Amino acid sequence: MAERPAIADPRDPQRFPTLEGAAIERLRHFGEVVRFRDGEALARAGQTGRGLTVVLSGAVQVSQADGHGGHQPIVEHGPGGFLGELAQLAGRPSMVDSIAVGPVEALVIPPSGLRAILVAEAELGEIIMRALILRRVGLLESGLGGPVIVGRPDDADVLRLENFLTRNGQPHRCLDPETDPEAAALIEPFHPVPADLPIVLCPTGEMLRNPDEATLARCIGMVEPIDPNTLYDVAIIGAGPAGLAAAVYAGSEGLKTLVVDAHAFGGQAGASARIENYLGFPTGITGLSLMGRAYSQAQKFGVELAIPDKVTGLTCRDGTLELALQAGETARARAVVIASGARYRKLDHVDVTPFESASVHYWASPLEARLCAGQEVALVGAGNSAGQAAVFLAARCVKVFMLIRGEGLSATMSRYLVDRIQATPNIELVTGVEVCGLDGQQGKLDACAWRHRTSGEITRRDIRHLFLLIGAEPNTDWLADAGVERDRAGFVLTGDGCANHRAAFETSLDGVFAIGDARAGSVKRVAAGVGEGAQVVAALHAYLAKETP
Numbered sequence: 001m002a003e004r005p006a007i008a009d010p011r012d013p014q015r016f017p018t019l020e021g022a023a024i025e026r027l028r029h030f031g032e033v034v035r036f037r038d039g040e041a042l043a044r045a046g047q048t049g050r051g052l053t054v055v056l057s058g059a060v061q062v063s064q065a066d067g068h069g070g071h072q073p074i075v076e077h078g079p080g081g082f083l084g085e086l087a088q089l090a091g092r093p094s095m096v097d098s099i100a101v102g103p104v105e106a107l108v109i110p111p112s113g114l115r116a117i118l119v120a121e122a123e124l125g126e127i128i129m130r131a132l133i134l135r136r137v138g139l140l141e142s143g144l145g146g147p148v149i150v151g152r153p154d155d156a157d158v159l160r161l162e163n164f165l166t167r168n169g170q171p172h173r174c175l176d177p178e179t180d181p182e183a184a185a186l187i188e189p190f191h192p193v194p195a196d197l198p199i200v201l202c203p204t205g206e207m208l209r210n211p212d213e214a215t216l217a218r219c220i221g222m223v224e225p226i227d228p229n230t231l232y233d234v235a236i237i238g239a240g241p242a243g244l245a246a247a248v249y250a251g252s253e254g255l256k257t258l259v260v261d262a263h264a265f266g267g268q269a270g271a272s273a274r275i276e277n278y279l280g281f282p283t284g285i286t287g288l289s290l291m292g293r294a295y296s297q298a299q300k301f302g303v304e305l306a307i308p309d310k311v312t313g314l315t316c317r318d319g320t321l322e323l324a325l326q327a328g329e330t331a332r333a334r335a336v337v338i339a340s341g342a343r344y345r346k347l348d349h350v351d352v353t354p355f356e357s358a359s360v361h362y363w364a365s366p367l368e369a370r371l372c373a374g375q376e377v378a379l380v381g382a383g384n385s386a387g388q389a390a391v392f393l394a395a396r397c398v399k400v401f402m403l404i405r406g407e408g409l410s411a412t413m414s415r416y417l418v419d420r421i422q423a424t425p426n427i428e429l430v431t432g433v434e435v436c437g438l439d440g441q442q443g444k445l446d447a448c449a450w451r452h453r454t455s456g457e458i459t460r461r462d463i464r465h466l467f468l469l470i471g472a473e474p475n476t477d478w479l480a481d482a483g484v485e486r487d488r489a490g491f492v493l494t495g496d497g498c499a500n501h502r503a504a505f506e507t508s509l510d511g512v513f514a515i516g517d518a519r520a521g522s523v524k525r526v527a528a529g530v531g532e533g534a535q536v537v538a539a540l541h542a543y544l545a546k547e548t549p
Helices: 021-030 111-120 122-142 156-167 181-190 213-219 241-252 287-300 366-371 384-394 415-422 526-547
Strands: 032-036 041-043 052-065 071-077 097-109 148-150 173-175 199-201 207-209 231-237 257-260 304-306 311-317 320-325 330-338 342-344 376-380 399-403 427-430 433-441 444-452 458-461 466-468 472-474 512-514
Touching: 021 052, 021 097, 021 111, 021 122, 041 052, 052 111, 052 122, 097 111, 111 122, 111 287, 122 287, 148 156, 148 181, 156 213, 156 366, 173 181, 181 199, 207 213, 231 241, 231 320, 231 526, 241 257, 241 287, 241 526, 257 330, 287 304, 330 526, 366 384, 376 384, 384 399, 384 415, 384 427, 384 466, 399 433, 433 458, 512 526
Parallel strands: 148 173, 231 257, 231 330, 257 304, 330 512, 376 399, 376 466, 399 427
Antiparallel strands: 032 097, 041 097, 052 071, 052 097, 148 199, 199 207, 311 320, 320 330, 342 472, 433 444, 444 458
16 A cells, blocks of 8 residues: 555554455445456546445555646555545545556445445444545645635635635645746636636636636535425524534434535534633634534435525425525425524624735634734634634734723633633733724735724724624524514524424424524523534424324
8 A cells, every 4th residue: 555645644544444354245235346447447536426435356546636737646445445535425526536457346335325334334334434534634634636726825715715615624725826837837728817816627627717605616516406306304504513413413313404504514613713612622622623523424324415505595385394595496394493603793883895805804714824924913802712713823923912892801701711811922902992994905904903992092003914703693684584583683583482482492483493593592602502403303303293194
């Protein structure tokens, strides 16, 4: 077995395990034996994968495109080795090329069979699942195997697309045509004009000119059309902690489940630099890692995930709930769970829109940290998310100005974060202030000003990156015509809060439930959202049992 050094890792025995004869025999009834000729492709990047492919005889060379027209080898699988990574749980396109070296006989297990193995064969399933996860990690670290984004690294649209792919756990590479001759040569045949950039080259060979996220997602096979004739037991709107928890429990208990999210899995929690007070992770965990595990867990139990896809409306037709989707599609379900969370709040008196993506950010990930490394930055917010972001950025920036309207943090932030901020010398807490002005051009910030609310004194600093973590508003506008009761702030009313006094998590509309940040009265914590996601499944079972003839 020859691994490519760029993704070599001490965990490679787990990444590329070899299955013994007894294990292979246990897998045989999940798939069928297929023979391949020398040089024949078992998988092609950009084409829908077969699922899990176990090599019975012969050898298979696995490689990935390097973004410059060439290929780099990853591994050569012999008998007992198996092909596949996380994409194969849902039958998504392969990210690598797998070519037979000589005649090959293999056991091909479709995605449905792979998911059945993970549930029915606990020990063997653990070995396979760990390998699938580690292989995706290797692809993410190498940046190869996914789309290539060609454009300036500080361009707002490059950052928008890179954030989208990163938040969705999709490997990708960014090349700067101004400094990379190979990048310039790569796009020269397309004769791009500045308005075309960034250009995205998909694994299929298709070229996109400054695409939106939905177009890019469909090009790389992240999302597929929803069958309007399928009746799901439950459709969950939102893939944050509450939505994913509901999906995992519903899927594991045999409910046919659909999850729809307009942006990425994980919600606001997925953008958290580090979560340190979540049960079971004493050293902390990044929000993306935690939510990525939940996303894979949902796929393991056969949950169908449509991300990104936006729900625009909810109606009830002939006793069935129907979701209208942005792409003109519809989805039908016996029950619906609203877990659409919240959207980031902006400043009240300063328009930040021209600077979004390039200079104004609503989370602090390694991508944003790379952009502002060695600089002074300003951060607005006094909650836990703001504290986590401030500590994360302080390790990479010269200075972090933490701007808050109040006179301290103790009333709004966990004690451990307050203590850590006080102990970090390059975080300066500026109290009693609010941002009053932004200066810049062409979408890039040059300076930020803030005013003391009592004295009126204005401070102006040469700051090129501003982080806004000032809470959120319920993402429930799509319910305007659905007949679901909401409070004045837009949060969904449930239980006794409804005029018709429903049970816990039930809304005013039959078969519709609400959990997480979108629900009025919910506790805005990751663990609380996960708990509500688990609890609502019991309510779903009760409702579906009542509705079944």
